[in-house]
Amino acid sequence: MTDKAQDDIGSSGKSVALEARETAEDGRRYSPSAARNKDVLADVIAANMPVAGHILEIASGTGEHGAHFVSRFPSLQWSYTDLDEMSLASQRAWARLAEGAERLHGPLKVDASQDHWGEAENPSTYDGLFCANMIHIAPFAAARGLLTGAGRLLRTGGRLMLYGPFAREGQIAPSNARFSEDLQRRDPDWGVRDLDLDIVPIAEAASLCLFDVIEMPANNLSVIFEKIKK
Numbered sequence: 264m265t266d267k268a269q270d271d272i273g274s275s276g277k278s279v280a281l282e283a284r285e286t287a288e289d290g291r292r293y294s295p296s297a298a299r300n301k302d303v304l305a306d307v308i309a310a311n312m313p314v315a316g317h318i319l320e321i322a323s324g325t326g327e328h329g330a331h332f333v334s335r336f337p338s339l340q341w342s343y344t345d346l347d348e349m350s351l352a353s354q355r356a357w358a359r360l361a362e363g364a365e366r367l368h369g370p371l372k373v374d375a376s377q378d379h380w381g382e383a384e385n386p387s388t389y390d391g392l393f394c395a396n397m398i399h400i401a402p403f404a405a406a407r408g409l410l411t412g413a414g415r416l417l418r419t420g421g422r423l424m425l426y427g428p429f430a431r432e433g434q435i436a437p438s439n440a441r442f443s444e445d446l447q448r449r450d451p452d453w454g455v456r457d458l459d460l461d462i463v464p465i466a467e468a469a470s471l472c473l474f475d476v477i478e479m480p481a482n483n484l485s486v487i488f489e490k491i492k493k
């Protein structure tokens with residue numbers, strides 16, 4: 264289990280990720296977990312997400328995922344967002360320096376828990392929304408806001424992809440149960456959510472239909488929703 268001393272502490276003084284991250288001289292930050300999962304996530308995107316349109320990422324963190332995906336998918340436009348200033352600074356550096364930088368937009372400051380996402384608020388326009396590893400490391404209001412925001416901003420037929428650890432119908436893998444307890448020790452409002460009991464009902468109320476659930480390494484899931492006509 265990650266030692267709290269190794270957390271990545273964001274601009275507010277709180278942990279934004281449960282891992283130590285490096286910052287290069289050019290301002291780009293590097294996350295060990297993103298280095299491990301970016302290729303398998305790109306494979307899921309290739310099979311399940313629009314790769315010739317515009318994807319809005321919520322909670323982009325270091326910005327490595329978007330940079331990796333635009334280099335793999337040459338017709339993809341990607342917009343970075345985050346709440347945390349330190350993460351926004353890294354995304355700014357990736358949007359300047361990455362291969363395919365002309366297709367990396369933002370970053371925009373977005374707090375997923377709010378019901379208006381500022382400059383990112385372009386209803387019914389995005390082909391996809393992507394959010395990795397936020398909803399267990401934020402109060403549940405962030406998950407709720409993410410799902411209602413996706414319902415508001417995706418075009419009909421657009422897709423939302425979530426990635427991270429989840430419980431299913433009240434069952435949780437032992438490693439995820441230990442992880443959730445660790446998260447709740449750090450902040451009682453954090454914790455691993457139940458896909459079927461906590462997430463799907465809010466998604467359905469936001470016109471998002473569960474499209475696919477893909478098992479990923481280390482007991483994580485990729486979850487795909489599709490925006491249906493109201």
Ligand SMILES: C[S@@+](CC[C@H](N)C(=O)[O-])C[C@H]1O[C@@H](n2cnc3c(N)ncnc32)[C@H](O)[C@@H]1O
Nearest residue numbers: 280322323324346347374375395396397401405
């Ligand atoms: C564990 S990091 C994940 C970063 C990146 N998506 C990844 O997988 O490497 C969690 C991110 O969620 C962001 N975050 C937390 N609460 C948020 C909120 N309410 N709205 C938007 N972003 C939030 C943090 O600033 C941080 O960048």
